[in-house]
Amino acid sequence: MRMVFGTGRMAYWAASLTVIASIMGMGAHAQEQRWVQIEAQRDLDGALERAAQIDQQLGNVSGFRLPSDWYAISVGPFDSEADAFNVRRQLRAEGAIPADAFVSNGSDYLEQIFPTSGAVMTPAPTVPEEVAPPEAQEEQLTVLEPEPELTPEPEPEETLREAQAAERALDRDARADIQVALQWFGFYNLGIDAAFGPGTRRAMTAWQEDRGYEQTGVLTTRQRAELLESHQSELAALGMETWRDEEAGISIDLPLAMISFDRRETPFVHFEENDESGVQVLLISQSGTQATLFGLYEIMQTLEIVPLEGMRERQQNSFVLTGQNDDLRSHSFAQYRNGEVKGFTLIWTPERDGQMQRVLPMMESSFSTFSGSLPASAGQPSTVQRTALLSGLSVRRPEFSRSGFYIDATGTVLTSASAVANCGRITIDEAYNARVVARDEELGIAVLQPETPLVPMAFAQFHDRETPLGSEVTIAGFSFEDVMARPVLTFGRIEAMQGLNGETETMMLSAEIRQGDLGGPVFGTNGAVIGLLQGQPQDDARQLPSDVNFAVNAAVIQEFLRASNISSGTLRDDVIVGPEMLTRMAGDLTVLVSCWN
Structure with missing residues (x-):
């Protein structure tokens, strides 16, 4: 079969060859080109979307697939490294690109994914105006198909000797960058000293093993580029930037x-x-x-x-x-x-x-x-x-909260037994886990020990002598449970030194209290703790007046503590705590006891 070309067709193919030669020349020049890589995206759709956005702002944007299957978004190409660095400096100064944008030689850029259109299209050959001989018109014309481009074979990996020689040529900053990248991926945990000692060699070996490379402890030029590119890609994905809040x-x-x-x-x-x-x-x-x-x-x-x-x-x-x-x-x-x-x-x-x-x-x-x-x-x-x-943040709430108070310098807390009944977890001031170390169900009191020793600003000083009837008392407690961060003071007086049925371990108070106050300290006029607030006894058949409440007296509390080998202090008779000091002391020694399930 003959191939027939007219004069116009010959001119067309000559022009095509000229274009191909030109492209080949550009390819040789492109080996010196540089790009300013702005960021990397994990998926193709996200990369295309970001490339389009950045292209609208900056123009001249290109996108490439990376060996890590991420996608680089870059500005360029530029004819020289100096040009690329100048553009990077200017764009960073204008705040148009992130601080971690870097100049790339494109060695790890694979197929281009952006722009998706705009490539130079070769025009189809036109039929010459001259009329071919009749016999030629009957011939089947055959058009030459362009030969497919051959994918160049990848360059062979460096030998160990070549990798060592390339490594020796690295400057201090380049060596430090490799240590930073190895540290970022968890292979290196020593200081960044730019010295490739045994620790760095072990890190390189571990990285090579993780990537399936031969474990030489010396990275080849290609491996270094892969490591640093992966590091820059992750930094770009995180967008680490300095935030200065004036x-x-x-x-x-x-x-x-x-x-x-x-x-x-x-x-x-x-x-x-x-x-x-x-x-x-x-x-x-x-x-x-x-x-x-x-x-x-x-x-x-x-x-x-x-x-x-x-x-x-x-x-x-x-x-x-x-x-x-x-x-x-x-x-x-x-x-x-x-x-x-x-x-x-x-x-x-x-x-x-x-x-x-x-x-x-x-x-x-x-x-x-x-x-x-x-x-x-x-x-x-x-x-x-x-x-x-x-400020609008969601708060974790306990099932309920009651009051308690410190009784020694290591943070031991006395509270009501009902405050810690059937609790999966107990906290002091919602910050410190605690456990029950002593309990008396009949008296309705319990002792808590914090899991880590505390140093309270104040702790209770008991007064075990009988307090005159009618004496004023001050009750400290978290009346509103966990709603407030400081205890509330409630004032009342002593109505009797025994319970309704003659119980000698309790005293009757005239005071309006709330559930959150239970377990809190009852102070006498001299500032000593004379009891622990119990509230009202459970009686479904009777309802006492709201201002009738009871407290376990200090003498019974101290006897219980001694029997449990728990120390406590007693206020000297010659010490009087004024109202202002009492207010401050009550706030320092009263704690919120919370029950969590």
Whole structure:
């Protein structure tokens, strides 16, 4: 079969060859080209959407598949590395690209996925105007199909000697970058010193084993590029950027691809999750004292975002709270310095454990403070209502709460037996787990021991001598259970030194009390504790007046404590505590006892 071409057709193929030659020349030049890689996306649809958005803002955007099956979104190409760095510097200065955008030589860019149109199309050959001879018209014309491009064979991997030679050519920054990347993926846990010692060699070997490469302990040029590209891709996916909050007085690196600023409500700056990422952040900022820090420590443990299981560590001027359950994880840190309490909370869902193990150290190392804090709220955590402090956060609530009081310097608490009956978990001030170490059901009293020793600011001093009838008494208790963070004082007087049926272990009071007050201390006029509030006896057939209540007297309490080998103190007869001191002391030694199920 003959192939017939007219003059026009010959011209067309000549032009095509010229174009092909030109393209081949461009390909050789493209080996020197550079791109500014802005970010990487995990899935193709997301990459195409982001590339289109960035292209509208910046133009000249390209997208490529990476060996890790992520997708790079880049600006370029540029004819030289210097041009690429200049563009990167300018775009970063304008805030148009993230701080971790980097210059890539495109060595790991596979097929291009963006733009999806706009490629130069070769025009179809046209039939020449001259008329072919009749016999030629009867011939079947055959058109040459372009030969398919051959995929070049990948370059062979470097030998160990070649990899060692390439490694020796690395500068200090390049070596440090490799250690940082190995540390990011959990293979390296030593300091970043840019020295490839035994620890770094072990990390490289572990990375090679994880990726299925020969375990030489020396990364080839291609392996280094893969490691660093994977690291940059993860950083881009997290969007780690420095957030400087002038109102809160805090600077910290945050994963801003996963969260976005929502609102400020003292003492928190709220960052909510992006696209169901499962990640949230709170920045903590308020003016106050050490007591403010301690109050925040106690109340934050009642938040849903701080699961019950986890570490609780409070020091003199800082605290750390961690929590985890099947649905949630959190890490909180706060410190008191120069009249301000500042810190942060990172919250995430379990599927983000791996990423957050890398994000949390970056947040911790970057956290810094400067002058200024969020505007003061209605009061401090030790005095305001819980709702004023928590700024709309969900609060975990106990089944019920009663009162109790410290009886020694290690945090032992005396309370009513009914306050701890049938409880799966018992807490003191909703922050400290406690267990029952002694109980007397007939007297209706119980002793609690905190799981970790506490140092209360005050503890009860008993007075076991008989108090005159008609004497005024002060009752301290959490009348409204867990709604308020400080106890309420209720005033009354002694009506009788025995119960309705002559019980000598109790005394009858005239005082209006609430359920939350039960278990609280009853103070005499000298400031000593003369009893523990019991309330009214259970009697379905009779209803006593609301102001008739009873308390276990101090002499019986002390006898019970001695029999249980529990120490307690007695107020000297010559000591008188004034009303102002009594108010302060009652607030310091009275605690909230909560029952959880």
